[in-house]
Amino acid sequence: MIKVKNVSKSYKNKKVLKNVSLNIEGIYGLIGPNGAGKTTLMRTLSGLISANEGEVLIEESDVMNSESLIKNIRDHIAYLPQDFTIYPKATIYECLNHIAMLKGMKDKKERMKRIDKVLHQVNLQDVQTQKIHKLSGGMRKRVGIAQMFLTEPSILIIDEPTAGLDIDERIRFRNLLRELSKDKTIIISSHIVEDVEFLCTKIGILKNGVVLQEGKPSEISQFSRRLVWEITIQSDDLAEVLKSHTVVDIKQKDYNHLDIRVLAKNKPANAKPLEPTLIDGCLSIINGWGMGEECNGAI
Ligand SMILES: Nc1ncnc2c1ncn2[C@@H]1O[C@H](COP(=O)(O)OP(=O)(O)O)[C@@H](O)[C@H]1O
Numbered sequence: 001m002i003k004v005k006n007v008s009k010s011y012k013n014k015k016v017l018k019n020v021s022l023n024i025e026g027i028y029g030l031i032g033p034n035g036a037g038k039t040t041l042m043r044t045l046s047g048l049i050s051a052n053e054g055e056v057l058i059e060e061s062d063v064m065n066s067e068s069l070i071k072n073i074r075d076h077i078a079y080l081p082q083d084f085t086i087y088p089k090a091t092i093y094e095c096l097n098h099i100a101m102l103k104g105m106k107d108k109k110e111r112m113k114r115i116d117k118v119l120h121q122v123n124l125q126d127v128q129t130q131k132i133h134k135l136s137g138g139m140r141k142r143v144g145i146a147q148m149f150l151t152e153p154s155i156l157i158i159d160e161p162t163a164g165l166d167i168d169e170r171i172r173f174r175n176l177l178r179e180l181s182k183d184k185t186i187i188i189s190s191h192i193v194e195d196v197e198f199l200c201t202k203i204g205i206l207k208n209g210v211v212l213q214e215g216k217p218s219e220i221s222q223f224s225r226r227l228v229w230e231i232t233i234q235s236d237d238l239a240e241v242l243k244s245h246t247v248v249d250i251k252q253k254d255y256n257h258l259d260i261r262v263l264a265k266n267k268p269a270n271a272k273p274l275e276p277t278l279i280d281g282c283l284s285i286i287n288g289w290g291m292g293e294e295c296n297g298a299i
């Protein structure tokens, strides 16, 4: 369990994290629009930057306020930045070997054994002699994951893991994370709810540096209870509906009709109520709707 308590961070005069408190456990999804402060929070958690106020407790140890502990804890934390780029002209193997040396793995035999193991874990063993700049986005992400596992971290912090991946790669990457997540705390940030929906056991929603809500996916979904509707419209009316409604999804019903999933406090005319999903819940919270009084106040 990682407890984030009243963490604030400013860049110059701009406060980008405002009294952030979270209880992070399991596979944790940090959701929020661009600029919400997700990356800043992740960099703070991984010890790359320090907050101005507040504390981060890992298994009840105060990380932010103890230098020696930070060193110790850092050995257990692996961070994968969103824009992970490494030596483009080196091969996958050379990269991992170099990073392993930087991580202090001096014994060559042991290092080779470890690299071999992580290459298998991320299924890159057959392409280990390929150069980084020749890899697809998905393969490059897998190299990023592989380097996290060179040590044996118990906490993985992964910023926007599926950004820039195509659909196939996203699904494969999600499955890989699920496989590797056993007995670990994983924090994943995303501005795309679908990316965390099938993976995360708990979710925190951040907007403008403020935590709007935290809970299990099923609890988050409930914030959109009685707010989700389906209306069927003529295809020609779409532009009008997009202007006047919060549209979550659009499906072609038949030749000239569309089924539109909308969020609305009051039942639109001829609307059919729908079961809320995590996306509906997140959008309701981010828009300041739903049953949470706090979220209304925070926006
Ligand atoms: N190094 C920095 N210097 C100044 N402002 C920054 C810096 N890093 C981030 N910010 C600002 O902090 C806010 C939060 O950014 P970030 O943590 O990257 O959000 P997210 O990852 O949710 O998109 C943004 O307004 C961004 O412009």
Ligand SMILES: [Mg+2]
Residues within 6 Å of the ligand: 038, 039, 040, 082, 159, 160
């Ligand atoms: Mg970011």
